[in-house]
Amino acid sequence: MAIFCARRRRLVDLVASAWSWGSHRGIANGHHLFRSSGRPTIVHKRGADILHDPWYNKGTALPPTERDRLGLRGLLPPRVMTPQQQIDRFMSDFKSLERTTRDGPRDMSALAKWRILNRLHDRNETLYYKILIDNIKNFAPIIYTPTVGLVCQNYSGLFRRPRGMYFSSADRGEMVSMIYNWPAEDVDIIVVTDGSRILGLGDLGVQGIGIPIGKLDLYVAAAGFNPQRVLPVMIDVGTNNKKLLDDPLYLGLQQPRLEGEDYLAVIDEFMEGVFTRWPHVIVQFEDFQSKWAFKLLQRYRNHYRMFNDDVQGTAGVALAGLFGAVRAQGKPLSELANAKIVVVGAGSAGLGVLHMTRKAIGQILGDKSKATRNLYILDKLGLVTKERADADVDPDAKPFARNTNEGLREGASLLEVVKQVKPDMLVGLSGVGGIFTPEVLREMKNADYKRPAIFPMSNPTMNAECTAEEAFKHVGDHIIFASGSPFDDVKLENGKIGHVNQGNNMYLFPGIGLGTLLCGARTVTDRMLSSAAARLASYMGEEDVSNGKIYPPISSIRDISKEVAVAVLRAAVEEDIVEGYRDLSARELQQMSEDQIREYVDQYMWSPQYSPLIYEER
Numbered sequence: 001m002a003i004f005c006a007r008r009r010r011l012v013d014l015v016a017s018a019w020s021w022g023s024h025r026g027i028a029n030g031h032h033l034f035r036s037s038g039r040p041t042i043v044h045k046r047g048a049d050i051l052h053d054p055w056y057n058k059g060t061a062l063p064p065t066e067r068d069r070l071g072l073r074g075l076l077p078p079r080v081m082t083p084q085q086q087i088d089r090f091m092s093d094f095k096s097l098e099r100t101t102r103d104g105p106r107d108m109s110a111l112a113k114w115r116i117l118n119r120l121h122d123r124n125e126t127l128y129y130k131i132l133i134d135n136i137k138n139f140a141p142i143i144y145t146p147t148v149g150l151v152c153q154n155y156s157g158l159f160r161r162p163r164g165m166y167f168s169s170a171d172r173g174e175m176v177s178m179i180y181n182w183p184a185e186d187v188d189i190i191v192v193t194d195g196s197r198i199l200g201l202g203d204l205g206v207q208g209i210g211i212p213i214g215k216l217d218l219y220v221a222a223a224g225f226n227p228q229r230v231l232p233v234m235i236d237v238g239t240n241n242k243k244l245l246d247d248p249l250y251l252g253l254q255q256p257r258l259e260g261e262d263y264l265a266v267i268d269e270f271m272e273g274v275f276t277r278w279p280h281v282i283v284q285f286e287d288f289q290s291k292w293a294f295k296l297l298q299r300y301r302n303h304y305r306m307f308n309d310d311v312q313g314t315a316g317v318a319l320a321g322l323f324g325a326v327r328a329q330g331k332p333l334s335e336l337a338n339a340k341i342v343v344v345g346a347g348s349a350g351l352g353v354l355h356m357t358r359k360a361i362g363q364i365l366g367d368k369s370k371a372t373r374n375l376y377i378l379d380k381l382g383l384v385t386k387e388r389a390d391a392d393v394d395p396d397a398k399p400f401a402r403n404t405n406e407g408l409r410e411g412a413s414l415l416e417v418v419k420q421v422k423p424d425m426l427v428g429l430s431g432v433g434g435i436f437t438p439e440v441l442r443e444m445k446n447a448d449y450k451r452p453a454i455f456p457m458s459n460p461t462m463n464a465e466c467t468a469e470e471a472f473k474h475v476g477d478h479i480i481f482a483s484g485s486p487f488d489d490v491k492l493e494n495g496k497i498g499h500v501n502q503g504n505n506m507y508l509f510p511g512i513g514l515g516t517l518l519c520g521a522r523t524v525t526d527r528m529l530s531s532a533a534a535r536l537a538s539y540m541g542e543e544d545v546s547n548g549k550i551y552p553p554i555s556s557i558r559d560i561s562k563e564v565a566v567a568v569l570r571a572a573v574e575e576d577i578v579e580g581y582r583d584l585s586a587r588e589l590q591q592m593s594e595d596q597i598r599e600y601v602d603q604y605m606w607s608p609q610y611s612p613l614i615y616e617e618r
């Protein structure tokens with residue numbers, strides 16, 4: 001009884017103090033709204049529980065001392081806003097609904113749909129994922145590309161409840177302890193970005209957090225990761241985006257990006273921290289600008305369980321698509337070695353694709369030295385040749401530099417290259433919308449392939465190198481088409497349908513993560529990645545491929561992710577780098593047949609279902 005009374009009184013006090021907070025401050029005008037009454041409010045919660053409690057939550061206005069005292073550090077964007085700034089941010093977002101956005105009303109309705117889904121995500125995760133899985137074709141373009149790009153561009157306005165963790169340069173020396181603020185005991189997968197190259201939209205600073213959130217939604221929906229064990233992370237090392245630096249309502253640190261050793265020290269500390277708390281976690285790097293994407297991959301890939309999705313995931317998906325295009329000609333896969341392939345864009349994605357393609361061709365030919373003879377790469381300065389000054393070329397692009405005595409000058413334009421080379425496959429990973437102009441596309445009619453491959457893979461939609469309509473119109477009805485963001489199928493003049501594939505790394509990363517998790521591979525190796533790509537390449541049957549369908553429909557993403565996971569897991573077992581997972585030892589994994597592995601993966605995959613809730617006192 002005494003305990004009951006004491007508890008009851010605490011509850012009464014608590015409600016009273018919370019109410020006084022509300023009544024003292026709530027009636028006053030905006031300026032006084034948040035002025036301290038001098039009387040503290042006693043809370044019996046810490047960490048994320050405070051953020052989820054509308055009585056106590058102050059959101060981005062929580063001062064640093066309170067964040068430290070209450071275990072909140074890292075659970076909010078690093079910048080502390082004033083109450084007035086919070087009001088301004090809310091009002092500006094509210095009014096933005098009335099403003100016409102760049103792409104007109106379509107964008108507005110996409111953002112409105114995102115808000116509705118986001119609110120459900122915050123209220124009821126089980127229902128959210130059930131609805132997402134059941135409607136993946138309609139909702140993937142909202143929670144993922146293209147709408148997620150628009151969301152990131154507007155994130156400072158859209159931000160409501162924090163999701164994930166934020167680390168900044170101001171947290172150096174503190175990160176290991178901050179990581180313990182994350183409320184879940186176990187984390188299986190982290191998607192981390194520094195916001196420096198969000199899709200093809202450039203440096204969006206802290207607002208890039210939308211990308212890890214969207215990618216993890218697919219980990220859950222496509223690969224059955226448990227949503228309680230995923231963690232989106234933003235490492236805010238500043239931004240070089242002038243608009244954000246000048247925006248008083250921007251949520252991130254308003255300072256130029258860290259560079260050099262200072263930058264590396266922050267990322268190193270983050271990696272040490274997360275692997276200290278969760279030694280078996282997988283870290284997916286996402287949307288880092290190229291200059292860091294490659295360096296960080298080399299720095300960590302042999303020590304930590306990590307991979308870079310833009311470099312490695314994209315490479316696997318594109319290679320599977322190139323093989324699909326070869327199959328669609330009715331040719332054997334080994335014919336990839338004779339296909340003329342032009343890649344536009346020499347960043348993390350374009351170079352990742354070419355390196356993996358070179359490796360595959362080298363294996364076909366049994367001679368690595370001849371593997372680049374039909375490969376071409378262009379960057380913003382045009383065709384990369386051996387005459388390019390060292391300072392102007394990424395060292396990773398050098399193996400693909402052409403000799404100028406082949407008749408193409410250094411820096412040749414895409415049109416010149418296409419005219420001269422007559423490529424069979426044209427891959428766009430430049431982030432430059434419309435760069436596959438009608439003239440370029442018309443030249444693709446001269447390919448040796450009767451069904452040239454046109455892959456405008458840049459995201460979001462407005463950054464695609466061409467639209468599906470344009471490709472079918474200017475090249476012809478028989479092309480093999482794949483774009484990074486979704487387009488509708490095209491109605492052709494002959495009454496038939498031009499099939500649109502979505503060539504996006506979403507077909508691989510969820511399965512790569514799942515396969516790695518379920519075997520406890522120590523690292524993510526090239527062999528695991530190429531097995532993933534090979535499985536995707538063989539997924540579609542001959543009939544579909546001959547109808548131009550080289551990638552699965554998104555409605556089967558759960559099945560393809562499972563198949564990719566099986567392939568990844570088997571490759572890791574064959575390489576003898578597995579440690580086992582939970583009760584399953586490495587030895588047991590080694591003894592499993594492919595069907596047993598498939599069943600194991602299938603049983604593990606989380607499905608959204610309500611389970612009975614039982615109260616237990618701590």
Ligand SMILES: NC(=O)c1ccc[n+]([C@@H]2O[C@H](COP(=O)([O-])OP(=O)(O)OC[C@H]3O[C@@H](n4cnc5c(N)ncnc54)[C@H](O)[C@@H]3O)[C@@H](O)[C@H]2O)c1
Binds near residue numbers: 200310378
């Ligand atoms: N479909 C997918 O799964 C997928 C995966 C990863 C990246 N992407 C997309 O690929 C694009 C590039 O990503 P990234 O990480 O390589 O970016 P990045 O910024 O590292 O590289 C862009 C490259 O394009 C080149 N470029 C710029 N303007 C050009 C022009 N006018 N002509 C030719 N080349 C030009 C740049 O020099 C650079 O080499 C983005 O839009 C991204 O969304 C798609």
Ligand SMILES: O=C(O)C[C@H](O)C(=O)O
Binds near residue numbers: 200310484506
């Ligand atoms: O996010 C995507 O849709 C694919 C890819 O990772 C990208 O950066 O564009």
Ligand SMILES: [Mg+2]
Binds near residue numbers: 199287309310
């Ligand atoms: Mg990406």
